[in-house]
Amino acid sequence: ALLSCSKDGFIQDLVLFYERVLHECLVIEKLPILNGSPLDLFNLYVEVCKRGGFECKTGINWKGQVFRKMSNYTEDNKQTGVGNALKKHYSTFLETYEKHHPADVASGICSLCGHGQGSRPDMTDWIACHVCDNWFHYACDHRASLVSYNQYSRDGGAEYTCPSCAT
Incomplete structure (x- = not known):
């Protein structure tokens, strides 16, 4: 279950999911950079699932609520388009994983x-x-x-x- 999962455990499961289900290689070291650091897939996934999952995207405040819970967030963030970037990255890296793990979604x-x-x-x-x-x-x-x-x-x-x- 997602609530009892550590960040490392989640990343390991996500990498295995990519290999076994999608037959692709997810290289964590090559994730997109957001606000100067690698994309925090774990907290992005947790926060979106807590808000009803990607299907509820219109009800999610991506920048104001989700981004603030990610390790990429800083008080002095000046990057524009963060909300749209998060939606795109979620769709690219996590949407299929979420669909295979419906119990994770609130x-x-x-x-x-x-x-x-x-x-x-x-x-x-x-x-x-x-x-x-x-x-x-x-x-x-x-x-x-x-x-x-x-x-x-x-x-x-x-x-x-x-x-x-x-x-």
């Missing part, structure tokens, strides 16, 4: 209302608690203290804390 069930992604067309904005990593429809949390969804989702935005973790 279920997409709102922890407040219990409905899944796509089951309620009026509930399209999802947000993760920065404490417990559970996912919620933003509209399901009716606390008056919440800031706007845009303030949570933008680069360097506010951190969301779910009702359970806030108490």
